[in-house]
Amino acid sequence: MTMDSPQGIDGSYTPAYHDKVAAYVLPNDAPEHVRLEYQCRLLRDVYASHGQQSEFHAPLPASVNNLLDVGCGTGVCSDAAAARFPQAHVYGVDLSPVPGGIREKRPNIQYLVADILKGPDALNAGGAPGIGEYDFVFSRLLALGMSDWRSYLKIGHDLLRTGGWMEVHDFNFIVLDASGKVISDESSAPGEEFEWLRLLRIEASKTGLDFESGFNAQSLMRNAGFVAIQTWRYDWWFGPKHASNPAEEKLGQYVLTWMLPFFHHVINRVMTGKMSEGEISEVQRKCKESLRQREARFVYAVSVGRKA
Ligand SMILES: C[S@@+](CC[C@H](N)C(=O)[O-])C[C@H]1O[C@@H](n2cnc3c(N)ncnc32)[C@H](O)[C@@H]1O
Numbered sequence: 001m002t003m004d005s006p007q008g009i010d011g012s013y014t015p016a017y018h019d020k021v022a023a024y025v026l027p028n029d030a031p032e033h034v035r036l037e038y039q040c041r042l043l044r045d046v047y048a049s050h051g052q053q054s055e056f057h058a059p060l061p062a063s064v065n066n067l068l069d070v071g072c073g074t075g076v077c078s079d080a081a082a083a084r085f086p087q088a089h090v091y092g093v094d095l096s097p098v099p100g101g102i103r104e105k106r107p108n109i110q111y112l113v114a115d116i117l118k119g120p121d122a123l124n125a126g127g128a129p130g131i132g133e134y135d136f137v138f139s140r141l142l143a144l145g146m147s148d149w150r151s152y153l154k155i156g157h158d159l160l161r162t163g164g165w166m167e168v169h170d171f172n173f174i175v176l177d178a179s180g181k182v183i184s185d186e187s188s189a190p191g192e193e194f195e196w197l198r199l200l201r202i203e204a205s206k207t208g209l210d211f212e213s214g215f216n217a218q219s220l221m222r223n224a225g226f227v228a229i230q231t232w233r234y235d236w237w238f239g240p241k242h243a244s245n246p247a248e249e250k251l252g253q254y255v256l257t258w259m260l261p262f263f264h265h266v267i268n269r270v271m272t273g274k275m276s277e278g279e280i281s282e283v284q285r286k287c288k289e290s291l292r293q294r295e296a297r298f299v300y301a302v303s304v305g306r307k308a
Pocket residue numbers: 018024026036037040070071072073074076077093094095096114115116117139140141142144145146147
């Protein structure tokens with residue numbers, strides 16, 4: 001498997017999952033780990049192309065002590081936090097264990113296997129700090145796993161000490177054209193171009209997933225009591241042609257090469273048992289067609305807020 005061509009995650013491969021009933025609908029196997037690591041490198045370049053020197057957008061002081069990376073995946077952001085704050089303790093929590101062999105674990109990182117929605121007790125049980133003890137709670141790309149955003153923001157708020165920061169990076173699975181107009185809603189009727197996205201969204205929302213969690217994070221933070229909320233937006237173009245800089249071009253290329261198979265498997269996972277195999281294949285075909293042909297983009301949003 002190379003980064004430019006994700007052979008092995010096409011339709012012929014059978015992904016492995018955390019479990020078949022969890023709200024989380026992405027795999028937790030080696031090809032997925034390769035994808036997450038590559039995606040992280042692309043995102044770092046995109047942040048940098050907009051003047052952000054790392055994934056962490058919150059104005060963190062050098063004196064931070066406890067940091068939590070929720071849904072840490074391969075541990076790539078935990079590692080970045082531990083490198084930037086060598087005096088701090090970084091806790092990475094995930095439903096699945098962090099895979100070994102990708103990078104050496106820094107001595108100031110502890111990984112825990114837990115569901116963040118079980119709250120601070122689940123962190124305590126794994127030996128991590130609890131309520132009011134963190135300076136930073138971070139998560140990236142939980143959109144396809146977080147089944148209760150309101151509770152998650154409340155838990156994040158509870159875990160922080162006064163003055164601590166929460167930062168949420170997430171995706172909006174709605175499609176915008178170059179002018180910023182939402183085009184997935186208007187063409188989501190039966191037989192229309194983005195019907196596949198509407199069908200996916202309806203099924204996913206039954207388990208609590210929010211396909212606009214990136215945009216909604218800001219208001220959820222406000223409701224949870226955060227202040228000094230700020231949001232950054234980044235485009236994920238369908239292909240490199242419309243991107244505004246070389247980093248976005250590479251991300252656009254990634255959408256075509258890696259996110260086509262990604263959606264293929266998400267559709268299969270979400271729709272199995274709800275539709276016939278033939279109907280699922282048709283939804284997958286429509287998805288590929290629209291991602292390949294449209295001058296359009298998804299938007300990924302980063303929101304930060306401080307606990308007052
Ligand atoms: C798309 S991956 C992103 C990983 C990493 N944050 C990154 O940016 O590369 C989402 C991760 O969140 C984890 N996850 C989803 N729901 C979770 C929950 N309720 N509690 C803890 N981890 C969760 C998944 O197991 C998965 O590893």
